[in-house]
Amino acid sequence: MTSSHGPVPGVYARLGVKPIINAGSWLTALGGSLMSPEVLRAMQEASTAFVDLHALQLAAGEVLARASGAEAGFVTGGAAASNVLMAAACMAGDDPSKIDRLPDSRGMKNELVLFDGHRNHYDSNYEIAGATIVPWGFAGNGKPYQLEEAINEQTCAMAWIEAPFMKHPMPFAEAAQIAHGREVPVIVDAAAEVPPADNLTRFISDGADMVGYSGGKGIGGPQGSGMLVGRNDLVAAAYENHLNSCGTRAGVGRSAKASKEDIVGFVTALQMFTDTDHEAVWAGWRAGAEHIVDRLRGIDGLRVVLEDGDPNRQGPQAVIYFEHGWDGPDPGEVRAALRAADPAIHVGAGGYGDEINIVMVNVQPGEERIIADRLREVLSGPN
Numbered sequence: 001m002t003s004s005h006g007p008v009p010g011v012y013a014r015l016g017v018k019p020i021i022n023a024g025s026w027l028t029a030l031g032g033s034l035m036s037p038e039v040l041r042a043m044q045e046a047s048t049a050f051v052d053l054h055a056l057q058l059a060a061g062e063v064l065a066r067a068s069g070a071e072a073g074f075v076t077g078g079a080a081a082s083n084v085l086m087a088a089a090c091m092a093g094d095d096p097s098k099i100d101r102l103p104d105s106r107g108m109k110n111e112l113v114l115f116d117g118h119r120n121h122y123d124s125n126y127e128i129a130g131a132t133i134v135p136w137g138f139a140g141n142g143k144p145y146q147l148e149e150a151i152n153e154q155t156c157a158m159a160w161i162e163a164p165f166m167k168h169p170m171p172f173a174e175a176a177q178i179a180h181g182r183e184v185p186v187i188v189d190a191a192a193e194v195p196p197a198d199n200l201t202r203f204i205s206d207g208a209d210m211v212g213y214s215g216g217k218g219i220g221g222p223q224g225s226g227m228l229v230g231r232n233d234l235v236a237a238a239y240e241n242h243l244n245s246c247g248t249r250a251g252v253g254r255s256a257k258a259s260k261e262d263i264v265g266f267v268t269a270l271q272m273f274t275d276t277d278h279e280a281v282w283a284g285w286r287a288g289a290e291h292i293v294d295r296l297r298g299i300d301g302l303r304v305v306l307e308d309g310d311p312n313r314q315g316p317q318a319v320i321y322f323e324h325g326w327d328g329p330d331p332g333e334v335r336a337a338l339r340a341a342d343p344a345i346h347v348g349a350g351g352y353g354d355e356i357n358i359v360m361v362n363v364q365p366g367e368e369r370i371i372a373d374r375l376r377e378v379l380s381g382p383n
């Protein structure tokens with residue numbers, strides 16, 4: 001089996017699954033990200049010997065803490081897993097009898113306050129641990145007094161979500177300060193926010209008590225990995241919930257397991273990420289987006305631009321805006337035509353409206369030409 005952009009890797013060919021072009025970002029459903037040969041070699045090496053997983057997590061934790069500026073950390077089975085563990089830690093602490101009882105959180109502080117505009121499809125991660133979400137704010141806006149009012153004796157944590165196109169009610173540091181004023185720990189889901197590399201340290205330095213990240217998005221680690229970093233006591237509690245080493249049964253955190261290969265792979269990816277020349281990588285993404293913008297010039301009714309520097313967008317993107325005079329296929333039809341191509345091309349889900357955005361972070365060298373040619377064909381007929 002071949003595809004028009006090269007031979008199909010044997011493992012996929014044998015299963016009859018065709019590779020796609022991922023111009024939609026670090027989306028889990030499109031494969032997250034690709035691991036570098038160095039990360040893969042590290043994982044393979046890790047698979048050749050047994051180690052005490054606890055000792056490995058302790059050593060990995062030092063690397064994670066250094067990279068994030070946090071006191072402690074460990075490798076989890078993904079950012080969703082980190083969310084489960086952070087919520088569990090804020091409810092049960094490191095008390096084995098409470099850890100055993102979760103997700104039944106009766107008798108524990110179990111209300112997690114979350115800004116209304118931060119509601120998203122990963123909320124369930126907190127509920128899996130046994131927390132009840134208490135939304136604050138209204139219709140996408142939130143005032144300090146509304147956060148104050150949402151907090152009470154039963155509050156276990158304030159959660160904050162950092163994600164593309166997420167609207168914030170106030171600066172993170174300000175919300176964290178309000179929560180801390182009421183002795184409520186602050187947990188952050190920053191799954192897909194790295195790069196920029198600054199986001200590895202920003203939330204901790206602005207007051208987060210724990211932060212979770214995906215390993216298999218911009219950091220380039222195993223797709224089934226993530227990290228959890230933060231305050232010594234809370235990270236220790238999250239770790240107890242994860243392993244449930246002192247309890248009598250596997251708790252809610254067991255599903256957050258990371259293998260020795262995941263741990264080593266993630267640590268290797270994180271170290272490589274922090275050593276990366278991010279400007280050079282960014283310039284490569286920009287060049288790819290520019291090629292697409294150039295190729296789509298002069299089509300009436302479309303405005304095709306390079307968007308670079310918008311913090312809501314993951315890297316430089318080629319964005320197609322459909323103007324009033326446009327009488328060709330609508331954005332949904334364009335997406336469908338791209339998905340029907342061979343290889344199938346998946347683009348971004350938009351952001352500010354019914355646009356098409358081509359995200360370069362996972363576009364492999366040369367694929368920008370396939371994307372540009374196919375888009376030209378779909379948008380202006382073959383030429």
Ligand SMILES: *Cc1c(COP(=O)(O)O)cnc(C)c1O
Nearest residue numbers: 078079080081122163191192214
């Ligand atoms: C991707 C994502 C997650 C889940 O991350 P995994 O590492 O796939 O578990 C959670 N929260 C947000 C905001 C995300 O973007």
